[in-house]
Amino acid sequence: MKYTTEKKQTIVLYILEKIVAETQSLSKVVAETFNISTNTVHTYLNELIEKGIIEKQxxxxxxxxxxxxxxTFKRSAGDLISDTLPYEVCLEKEIKHLGENVRRIWSYGLSEMVNNVIDHSNAExxxxIIIQNYLKTYVLLMDDGVGIFEKIKNHFDLPNLDEAICELFKGKLTTDEANHSGEGIFFTSKMMDVFLISSSGKIFTSSKFEDDNILDISSKVKGTCVLMSLSNFTHKTPKEIFDQYSDIEGSFITTRIPLKNIFDAAPVSRSQAKRVCNRLEKFEEAILDFDGIEWMGQGFAHQIFVVFQKAHPEISIVPQNMNDSVESMYNHVIKTN
Incomplete structure (x- = not known):
C-alpha cells in the first residue's frame, strides 16, 4: 500500500521518536500504532539507514x-565583531532545508547569545558546536570570559549567584542599559525547546534537561556555556513568542517566572518572595508558574500576593499551575487580608 507523503512522514517521525525513547519491540509498536505490517516498518527502517538518518546497533x-x-572565534583575530557572523558561517548552511520559522528562531537566538559574548563577557x-540529527538541532556556545552570573552579581551588587539567576528569569536585565534592552535571553529561552546556561558551577534553565554528556562539557567551561536545542519540525514562530509577552504596540510587558527553576525546595520565606518581586515593577503582568512546586509557606505567599500587590496595584500578578496545597495557601492569604 502506498501512502501519501504526509502520512509517510508521520510514520517516519514516529519511528524516530520511538528510537530516541529506546522503545522495546519497535517494529511491533509502530505496526500496531499505524495498522501496518512489520515488513512495512522494516522497509521504512532500511530506507532510513540507507539515507544515513539512523544506524543499526x-x-x-x-x-x-x-x-x-x-x-572557534578569536577576538584578537577580529572574529568577535559581528553577532550575525557565527550564524552565517556555522549554522545557516546546516538548517537551510528547514522551515522559515525554524531558521528565524535560530537566527535570532544565536545572534543574541553571540552579542552577549561580544559585548559583555570580555572573552578572548x-x-x-553544532550537533544535528533528523529530529533536532543543538547549538553549544562557549566562551572563556567573565561568567554571566558573576557579571550580573557584581554589576547589581547582589549577595550571591542564585540572586543573579533569579533576576535573569524575569527579563529586562542588562549590565549596559544604554545599548541593550535585556530581552535577548528571556525571549530566546522561550523560543527554544531547551535553553540552558552554565557558568560558575550554576545552571539557568527554562526546561528539563538531563543529558549528562552535555552537562559534563558545560561544567568544564571557564566562562559561560549556552546550550540551545530546537526541533527541526517545530511550528513555533518568533512572532508568536514575542506576542505572548508584549502589548499591541510590541512593548515587553509580561514576564513568566518558573519558580521550580529558582528554588531547590518549596519557597517559604518573605526574603525568597522579595527575590521574586524584585524589579517586577518593570512589567505590567507577572506570571508566577508554580508547576513542580509542592507547597509554599504563608510568609512567601503573603509577601507576594498581599504586601507587594498592595504596594503595586497596577501590576497583575497571575499564579499558574498551582496544585491543591499551593492554591489553598494562596486562597488563605488572600481571604485573610
Missing part, C-alpha cells in the same frame, strides 16, 4: 545519526 536497536561540527575565545 544490534537486532531491533537503532540510533539516530548525529553530525558534529565545531568552530568563543567556540560554537
Amino acid at each position: 544490534k537486532r531491533g536497536k537503532y540510533n539516530l545519526v548525529n553530525t558534529h561540527n565545531e568552530y 575565545n568563543m567556540k560554537v
Whole structure:
C-alpha cells in the first residue's frame, strides 16, 4: 500500500521518536500504532539507514545519526565583531532545508547569545558546536570570559549567584542599559525547546534537561556555556513568542517566572518572595508558574500576593499551575487580608 507523503512522514517521525525513547519491540509498536505490517516498518527502517538518518546497533536497536561540527572565534583575530557572523558561517548552511520559522528562531537566538559574548563577557575565545540529527538541532556556545552570573552579581551588587539567576528569569536585565534592552535571553529561552546556561558551577534553565554528556562539557567551561536545542519540525514562530509577552504596540510587558527553576525546595520565606518581586515593577503582568512546586509557606505567599500587590496595584500578578496545597495557601492569604 502506498501512502501519501504526509502520512509517510508521520510514520517516519514516529519511528524516530520511538528510537530516541529506546522503545522495546519497535517494529511491533509502530505496526500496531499505524495498522501496518512489520515488513512495512522494516522497509521504512532500511530506507532510513540507507539515507544515513539512523544506524543499526544490534537486532531491533537503532540510533539516530548525529553530525558534529565545531568552530572557534578569536577576538584578537577580529572574529568577535559581528553577532550575525557565527550564524552565517556555522549554522545557516546546516538548517537551510528547514522551515522559515525554524531558521528565524535560530537566527535570532544565536545572534543574541553571540552579542552577549561580544559585548559583555570580555572573552578572548568563543567556540560554537553544532550537533544535528533528523529530529533536532543543538547549538553549544562557549566562551572563556567573565561568567554571566558573576557579571550580573557584581554589576547589581547582589549577595550571591542564585540572586543573579533569579533576576535573569524575569527579563529586562542588562549590565549596559544604554545599548541593550535585556530581552535577548528571556525571549530566546522561550523560543527554544531547551535553553540552558552554565557558568560558575550554576545552571539557568527554562526546561528539563538531563543529558549528562552535555552537562559534563558545560561544567568544564571557564566562562559561560549556552546550550540551545530546537526541533527541526517545530511550528513555533518568533512572532508568536514575542506576542505572548508584549502589548499591541510590541512593548515587553509580561514576564513568566518558573519558580521550580529558582528554588531547590518549596519557597517559604518573605526574603525568597522579595527575590521574586524584585524589579517586577518593570512589567505590567507577572506570571508566577508554580508547576513542580509542592507547597509554599504563608510568609512567601503573603509577601507576594498581599504586601507587594498592595504596594503595586497596577501590576497583575497571575499564579499558574498551582496544585491543591499551593492554591489553598494562596486562597488563605488572600481571604485573610
